[in-house]
Amino acid sequence: MELVEWKKISCKKLLPFLLFSFILSSCLLVFFLFRISETEHISSNPSAQTACAAAPPKRAPRLxxxxxxxxxxxxxxxxxxxxxxxxxxxxxxxxxxxxxxxxxxxxxxxxxxxxxxxxxxxxxxxxxxxxxxxxxxxxxxxxxxxxxxxxxxxxxxxxxxxxxxxYGELQLLGQPQPLSIPPKTKLVAWVVSNWRADSHRVKYYQELKKHIAVDVYGQHHLPLPWDQLLPTVSQYSFYLAFENSQHEDYITEKLWRNALASGTVPVVLGPPRENYECFLPPDSFIHVDDFASAESLARYLRELSRDPGRYRSYFQWRRWLKPVVGSDxxxxxxxxxxxxxxxxxxxxxxxxxxxxxx
Structure with missing residues (x-):
């Protein structure tokens, strides 16, 4: 009697499960019959087979x-x-x-x-x-x-x-970098290839050299092989990035490569200061227009070279920015x-x- 009762109870519990299994099997059967029919249709229809194939995207022709x-x-x-x-x-x-x-x-x-x-x-x-x-x-x-x-x-x-x-630009670094300044053993350098005695930059240099020593490299001056330009200029505290003419945005490799890439402080002569500040942080360079005379500029350069803290302030921007020369x-x-x-x-x-x- 107890055995019969157990079987009745077990069957009552199994009935929902069996009903669910029957419905699931029926659904799977219908699904597979549909897929077989669809496959036969595609196999017998080449155009449908082509349409279903994933065509690779066409590349636009190169300019x-x-x-x-x-x-x-x-x-x-x-x-x-x-x-x-x-x-x-x-x-x-x-x-x-x-x-x-x-x-x-x-x-x-x-x-x-x-x-x-x-x-x-x-x-x-x-x-x-x-x-x-x-x-x-x-x-x-x-x-x-x-x-x-x-x-x-x-x-x-x-x-x-x-x-x-x-001619160049500043590239933002992903994270701040330690400040590294090349050792300075000399004061002012200038590399010039196109020497014209009547040009504004040469006239300014002639006045400046009366008050401070300037080492001039290039044709008719100190020889400087191309591969030694950056190592040589990097020894100087200041570099004269003097443009051959003054025009809006005309800021050339004299600043980007000769000065900034070598790790020295540029003294610029070219467009006005506000134009330079469109390209550079205001505390990254010295503009000749900020001084009443070449003599006052020379005095400032000498004082700055003797003050490591103030001189170092001209390099703080390099923790976040990197000069990139683009003259190629x-x-x-x-x-x-x-x-x-x-x-x-x-x-x-x-x-x-x-x-x-x-």
Whole structure:
């Protein structure tokens, strides 16, 4: 009697489980029959089979950029621009056969300024962008007035260029770095290649050297091999980063490489202080305009060199920022590659380069 009662109870408990198992099995059976039918349909229908295959995404064709000729005749190796920017690389060529196929043509000013009429007669595609490229100052850029209405885009050191290509820039570090200043054993250095006695910078130097010793390197002065430039300048407390002409944003490798990359304090002569502060922290350089005379500047440099704490304050920005020299031609043309792929362009022409580039 007890055994019969146990069986009744067990069956009552098992009944929901058996019902659930039956429903689950039925669902699985229907599912598998559906999948078999669907597979047979695809197998017998090639077009359906093709449609279901995942087609690989098509890559957009690489932009081709024609460099009209080597800048100043200086050959260089093109680099993979995708390593500098999060955009695809471009195809660069100097083959003029691409003149009617390239997306853009980069024309270096100093290499064509003597034949602007010939440049104007060249056939061009309606959608093609001609890029005016120049790193020289207006004082050394002849025949600008003849360049009107020829180009669609500007590429220069000017911040208001379409494609901004500075001589250098400051890179923000991921975390603060320990401050390291090269040992200083000498006072003031200047490296100059283009010596013109009537230039503003040479006249200022002539006055400055009356009050403080300045070691001058370059042609007709102390010899300095290229590979010894940075190690030599790094021994000096100050470097004269004097530009050959004074124009807006014209701040060249004299500051970025010769001074900042060597680890010395630049004494600058160029555009006004507020223009330099668009590129640099205000306490990273000394501007000649801050002093009433070359004599007062010399006095300040001597005092600063004798005060390690004050001198060290000119390097505090280096804990967070790193100077990067960008004067390599390949680096510049990659900026054009990146710009063309990331900027929505409406067709236009630059009407008057001479009026803008001053």
């Amino acid at each position: 081709t950029i024609l460099l009209w000729q080597w800048p100043f005749g200086q050959h260089f190796n093109f680099i993979n621009c995708s390593k500098l920017y999060s955009t695809p690389d471009c195809r660069f060529t100097l083959q003029r056969s691409w003149a009617q196929k390239a997306a853009a043509v980069i024309v270096h000013h100093r290499d064509v300024c003597g034949d602007t009429e010939g440049l104007a007669r060249l056939p061009r595609l309606p959608a093609q962008r001609w890029i005016w490229f120049n790193l020289e100052s207006p004082s050394h850029s002849p025949n600008l007035s003849a360049m009107a209405n020829l180009f669609n885009l500007t590429m220069s050191y000017r911040r208001d260029s379409d494609i901004f290509t500075p 031609w390949a680096w510049h043309v990659c900026r054009a590659c990146h710009f063309l792929q990331t900027t929505e362009l409406r067709y236009r022409v630059v009407p008057d380069l001479a009026e803008w580039f001053v």
